Amino acid sequence: MELVIDRLTKQFQNKIAVDRVSLRLNNGVYGLLGTNGAGKTTLMRMLCGILQPTSGTITFDGMDVREEGYRAILGYLPQDFGYYPEFSAERFLQYIAALKAIPKKEADSKIKELLEMVGLTKERKKKLKTFSGGMLRRVGIAQALLNEPEMLILDEPTAGLDPKERVHFRNIISSLGKNRIVILSTHIVSDIEYIADEILIMKAGQIIRNGIHKELVNDKEVSVWKCVVEEKEVEEFQANYTVSNLRPHEEKTELRIVSKEAPTDTAIRGEVTLEDVYLYYAQKE
Secondary structure: OOEEEEEEEEEEOOEEEEEEEEEEEOOEEEEEEOOOOOOHHHHHHHHOOOOOOOEEEEEEOOEEOOOHHHHHOEEEEOOOOOOOOOOEHHHHHHHHHHHOOOOHHHHHHHHHHHHHHOOOOOOOOOEHHHOOHHHHHHHHHHHHHOOOOOEEEEEOOOOOOOHHHHHHHHHHHHOOOOOOEEEEEEOOHHHOOOOOOEEEEEEOOEEEEEEOHHHHHOOOOOOEEEEEEOHHHHHHHHHHOEEEEEEEEOOEEEEEEEOOOOOOOOOEEEOOOHHHHHHHHHHOO
Protein backbone atom coordinates (compact mmCIF):
# COMPACT_ATOMS: atom_id res chain seq x y z
CA MET A 1 0.00 0.00 0.00
CA GLU A 2 1.14 3.53 -0.72
CA LEU A 3 -0.05 7.01 0.23
CA VAL A 4 1.01 9.67 -2.28
CA ILE A 5 0.81 13.35 -1.35
CA ASP A 6 1.57 15.60 -4.30
CA ARG A 7 2.19 19.35 -3.89
CA LEU A 8 -0.53 19.62 -1.26
CA THR A 9 -1.46 23.18 -0.28
CA LYS A 10 -4.14 24.68 1.98
CA GLN A 11 -4.69 28.40 2.23
CA PHE A 12 -7.05 30.18 4.63
CA GLN A 13 -7.53 33.75 3.36
CA ASN A 14 -4.02 35.24 3.68
CA LYS A 15 -2.49 32.35 5.64
CA ILE A 16 -0.92 29.31 3.97
CA ALA A 17 -1.35 26.52 6.54
CA VAL A 18 0.11 23.72 4.38
CA ASP A 19 2.57 24.66 1.67
CA ARG A 20 3.29 22.33 -1.29
CA VAL A 21 3.86 19.15 0.74
CA SER A 22 4.89 16.08 -1.28
CA LEU A 23 5.44 12.64 0.29
CA ARG A 24 5.28 8.92 -0.53
CA LEU A 25 4.50 6.69 2.46
CA ASN A 26 4.31 2.90 2.74
CA ASN A 27 3.57 0.54 5.65
CA GLY A 28 4.97 1.72 8.97
CA VAL A 29 4.66 4.33 11.71
CA TYR A 30 5.39 7.92 10.69
CA GLY A 31 5.92 10.57 13.35
CA LEU A 32 4.86 14.06 12.25
CA LEU A 33 6.71 16.45 14.54
CA GLY A 34 6.08 20.19 14.74
CA THR A 35 5.26 23.04 17.07
CA ASN A 36 1.67 24.18 17.56
CA GLY A 37 0.66 26.12 14.45
CA ALA A 38 3.09 24.27 12.15
CA GLY A 39 0.19 22.94 10.03
CA LYS A 40 0.02 19.38 11.39
CA THR A 41 -3.72 19.28 12.14
CA THR A 42 -4.60 20.92 8.81
CA LEU A 43 -2.52 18.29 7.00
CA MET A 44 -4.13 15.48 9.02
CA ARG A 45 -7.63 16.76 8.27
CA MET A 46 -6.85 16.81 4.55
CA LEU A 47 -5.45 13.27 4.75
CA CYS A 48 -8.78 12.22 6.27
CA GLY A 49 -10.77 13.92 3.52
CA ILE A 50 -12.44 16.24 6.06
CA LEU A 51 -10.79 19.36 4.65
CA GLN A 52 -10.43 20.07 0.94
CA PRO A 53 -6.99 21.22 -0.25
CA THR A 54 -6.60 24.50 -2.09
CA SER A 55 -4.41 22.64 -4.57
CA GLY A 56 -2.55 19.34 -4.87
CA THR A 57 -3.70 15.73 -4.52
CA ILE A 58 -3.75 12.85 -2.03
CA THR A 59 -4.17 9.27 -3.22
CA PHE A 60 -4.10 5.90 -1.44
CA ASP A 61 -3.16 3.08 -3.80
CA GLY A 62 -4.35 5.30 -6.63
CA MET A 63 -7.69 6.16 -4.98
CA ASP A 64 -8.47 9.81 -4.24
CA VAL A 65 -9.07 10.32 -0.49
CA ARG A 66 -12.34 12.10 -1.31
CA GLU A 67 -13.81 8.85 -2.65
CA GLU A 68 -16.22 6.87 -0.48
CA GLY A 69 -14.04 3.76 -0.70
CA TYR A 70 -11.22 5.54 1.17
CA ARG A 71 -13.40 6.08 4.25
CA ALA A 72 -13.86 2.32 4.54
CA ILE A 73 -10.12 1.78 5.03
CA LEU A 74 -9.49 4.89 7.19
CA GLY A 75 -9.14 5.05 10.98
CA TYR A 76 -8.94 8.50 12.62
CA LEU A 77 -8.38 9.74 16.16
CA PRO A 78 -8.78 13.54 16.15
CA GLN A 79 -7.09 15.82 18.65
CA ASP A 80 -10.48 16.61 20.19
CA PHE A 81 -12.07 13.19 20.51
CA GLY A 82 -15.87 13.43 20.90
CA TYR A 83 -17.79 10.84 22.93
CA TYR A 84 -21.05 10.32 24.83
CA PRO A 85 -20.30 10.56 28.60
CA GLU A 86 -23.27 8.37 29.59
CA PHE A 87 -22.25 5.52 27.29
CA SER A 88 -20.10 2.68 28.58
CA ALA A 89 -16.90 1.96 26.63
CA GLU A 90 -18.51 -1.16 25.15
CA ARG A 91 -21.75 0.62 24.21
CA PHE A 92 -19.83 3.50 22.61
CA LEU A 93 -17.79 1.13 20.45
CA GLN A 94 -20.99 -0.69 19.43
CA TYR A 95 -22.46 2.66 18.40
CA ILE A 96 -19.36 3.58 16.31
CA ALA A 97 -19.36 0.12 14.74
CA ALA A 98 -22.99 0.63 13.68
CA LEU A 99 -22.08 4.00 12.13
CA LYS A 100 -19.33 2.23 10.19
CA ALA A 101 -21.87 -0.39 9.03
CA ILE A 102 -19.93 -3.27 10.59
CA PRO A 103 -22.19 -6.36 11.03
CA LYS A 104 -23.12 -6.90 14.71
CA LYS A 105 -21.53 -10.34 15.13
CA GLU A 106 -18.29 -9.14 13.55
CA ALA A 107 -18.42 -5.92 15.59
CA ASP A 108 -18.91 -7.72 18.92
CA SER A 109 -15.91 -9.95 18.25
CA LYS A 110 -13.75 -6.99 17.19
CA ILE A 111 -14.81 -4.87 20.18
CA LYS A 112 -13.85 -7.65 22.58
CA GLU A 113 -10.45 -7.98 20.87
CA LEU A 114 -9.79 -4.22 20.88
CA LEU A 115 -10.83 -3.67 24.50
CA GLU A 116 -8.33 -6.35 25.46
CA MET A 117 -5.63 -4.77 23.31
CA VAL A 118 -6.05 -1.34 24.91
CA GLY A 119 -6.35 -2.81 28.41
CA LEU A 120 -9.98 -1.87 29.11
CA THR A 121 -11.72 -5.26 29.30
CA LYS A 122 -12.48 -4.90 33.02
CA GLU A 123 -13.75 -1.33 32.54
CA ARG A 124 -15.87 -2.06 29.46
CA LYS A 125 -19.20 -1.61 31.32
CA LYS A 126 -18.18 1.62 33.05
CA LYS A 127 -19.47 4.98 31.79
CA LEU A 128 -17.02 7.06 29.80
CA LYS A 129 -17.58 10.06 32.10
CA THR A 130 -15.72 8.13 34.82
CA PHE A 131 -12.66 7.51 32.62
CA SER A 132 -9.31 9.29 32.95
CA GLY A 133 -7.84 11.14 29.97
CA GLY A 134 -5.58 8.19 29.22
CA MET A 135 -8.45 5.71 29.29
CA LEU A 136 -10.48 7.90 26.93
CA ARG A 137 -7.59 8.08 24.46
CA ARG A 138 -7.42 4.28 24.56
CA VAL A 139 -11.13 4.13 23.71
CA GLY A 140 -10.30 6.57 20.90
CA ILE A 141 -7.66 4.22 19.51
CA ALA A 142 -10.11 1.31 19.73
CA GLN A 143 -12.82 3.15 17.76
CA ALA A 144 -10.26 4.12 15.10
CA LEU A 145 -9.32 0.44 14.66
CA LEU A 146 -12.85 -1.01 14.52
CA ASN A 147 -12.88 -1.30 10.73
CA GLU A 148 -9.33 -2.73 10.58
CA PRO A 149 -8.06 0.34 8.71
CA GLU A 150 -5.17 0.26 6.27
CA MET A 151 -4.63 3.96 6.98
CA LEU A 152 -4.55 5.15 10.61
CA ILE A 153 -4.26 8.84 11.49
CA LEU A 154 -3.64 9.95 15.09
CA ASP A 155 -3.63 13.70 15.80
CA GLU A 156 -1.82 14.62 19.05
CA PRO A 157 -2.92 11.28 20.59
CA THR A 158 -1.05 11.74 23.90
CA ALA A 159 -2.26 15.30 24.59
CA GLY A 160 -3.05 15.71 28.28
CA LEU A 161 -1.78 12.28 29.33
CA ASP A 162 0.47 11.67 32.31
CA PRO A 163 3.87 9.97 31.72
CA LYS A 164 2.62 6.47 32.62
CA GLU A 165 -0.38 6.74 30.28
CA ARG A 166 1.87 8.14 27.53
CA VAL A 167 4.16 5.09 27.74
CA HIS A 168 1.16 2.74 27.63
CA PHE A 169 -0.16 4.56 24.58
CA ARG A 170 3.18 4.43 22.77
CA ASN A 171 3.37 0.68 23.36
CA ILE A 172 -0.03 0.24 21.70
CA ILE A 173 0.88 2.40 18.69
CA SER A 174 4.25 0.71 18.10
CA SER A 175 2.51 -2.58 17.29
CA LEU A 176 0.11 -1.07 14.74
CA GLY A 177 2.42 -0.23 11.82
CA LYS A 178 3.14 -3.73 10.53
CA ASN A 179 0.15 -4.03 8.21
CA ARG A 180 -0.91 -0.43 7.72
CA ILE A 181 0.26 3.16 7.38
CA VAL A 182 0.15 4.99 10.72
CA ILE A 183 0.68 8.75 10.89
CA LEU A 184 1.02 10.18 14.38
CA SER A 185 1.27 13.95 14.82
CA THR A 186 2.74 15.46 17.98
CA HIS A 187 4.90 18.27 19.35
CA ILE A 188 6.41 15.91 21.96
CA VAL A 189 9.62 14.28 20.72
CA SER A 190 9.51 11.34 23.15
CA ASP A 191 6.14 10.26 21.71
CA ILE A 192 7.75 9.15 18.46
CA GLU A 193 11.47 8.84 19.17
CA TYR A 194 11.44 5.06 19.61
CA ILE A 195 8.31 3.96 17.75
CA ALA A 196 8.40 5.86 14.44
CA ASP A 197 9.93 4.16 11.41
CA GLU A 198 10.35 7.60 9.87
CA ILE A 199 10.16 11.08 11.36
CA LEU A 200 8.82 14.13 9.50
CA ILE A 201 9.57 17.60 10.88
CA MET A 202 7.02 20.25 9.91
CA LYS A 203 7.40 24.01 10.14
CA ALA A 204 5.34 26.84 8.63
CA GLY A 205 3.31 24.39 6.58
CA GLN A 206 6.28 22.56 5.02
CA ILE A 207 8.10 19.29 5.72
CA ILE A 208 11.56 20.76 6.33
CA ARG A 209 13.36 17.52 7.28
CA ASN A 210 12.55 13.83 7.29
CA GLY A 211 14.35 10.54 7.80
CA ILE A 212 14.82 7.59 10.13
CA HIS A 213 16.02 8.25 13.68
CA LYS A 214 19.62 7.26 12.94
CA GLU A 215 19.84 9.59 9.92
CA LEU A 216 18.48 12.55 11.84
CA VAL A 217 20.74 12.26 14.89
CA ASN A 218 23.74 11.92 12.55
CA ASP A 219 22.77 15.06 10.61
CA LYS A 220 26.08 16.83 9.90
CA GLU A 221 24.34 20.20 10.05
CA VAL A 222 23.41 19.74 13.73
CA SER A 223 25.98 19.91 16.54
CA VAL A 224 25.52 20.02 20.30
CA TRP A 225 27.83 21.72 22.78
CA LYS A 226 28.12 21.77 26.55
CA CYS A 227 29.64 24.83 28.17
CA VAL A 228 29.79 26.34 31.65
CA VAL A 229 29.06 30.07 31.96
CA GLU A 230 28.51 32.65 34.66
CA GLU A 231 24.88 32.95 35.78
CA LYS A 232 24.75 36.56 34.56
CA GLU A 233 25.69 35.37 31.03
CA VAL A 234 22.84 32.87 30.69
CA GLU A 235 20.32 35.36 29.31
CA GLU A 236 22.75 36.51 26.62
CA PHE A 237 23.44 32.92 25.51
CA GLN A 238 19.68 32.21 25.40
CA ALA A 239 19.21 35.25 23.17
CA ASN A 240 21.97 34.22 20.74
CA TYR A 241 21.78 30.42 20.71
CA THR A 242 19.31 27.54 20.90
CA VAL A 243 19.69 26.38 24.51
CA SER A 244 18.09 22.96 24.89
CA ASN A 245 18.90 22.54 28.57
CA LEU A 246 20.56 24.27 31.51
CA ARG A 247 21.45 23.19 35.00
CA PRO A 248 23.40 24.57 37.96
CA HIS A 249 27.09 23.65 37.97
CA GLU A 250 28.81 24.56 41.23
CA GLU A 251 28.33 28.36 41.31
CA LYS A 252 27.87 28.64 37.54
CA THR A 253 25.43 27.25 34.96
CA GLU A 254 26.01 24.43 32.46
CA LEU A 255 24.29 25.02 29.12
CA ARG A 256 23.46 22.50 26.41
CA ILE A 257 23.51 24.42 23.14
CA VAL A 258 22.43 23.35 19.65
CA SER A 259 24.69 25.21 17.23
CA LYS A 260 26.85 24.59 14.15
CA GLU A 261 29.77 26.42 15.74
CA ALA A 262 31.18 26.10 19.25
CA PRO A 263 29.63 28.86 21.42
CA THR A 264 32.81 29.25 23.52
CA ASP A 265 36.47 28.24 23.28
CA THR A 266 35.99 25.78 26.14
CA ALA A 267 32.73 24.21 24.87
CA ILE A 268 32.72 20.39 24.65
CA ARG A 269 30.89 18.58 21.87
CA GLY A 270 27.94 16.46 23.06
CA GLU A 271 25.89 13.61 21.58
CA VAL A 272 23.04 14.76 19.35
CA THR A 273 19.50 13.59 20.24
CA LEU A 274 16.31 13.75 18.18
CA GLU A 275 15.12 16.63 20.36
CA ASP A 276 18.27 18.58 19.44
CA VAL A 277 17.58 18.02 15.72
CA TYR A 278 13.94 19.06 16.16
CA LEU A 279 14.93 22.23 18.03
CA TYR A 280 17.56 23.09 15.42
CA TYR A 281 15.20 22.84 12.46
CA ALA A 282 12.20 24.31 14.29
CA GLN A 283 14.17 27.46 15.14
CA LYS A 284 16.25 27.67 11.98
CA GLU A 285 15.54 30.80 9.92
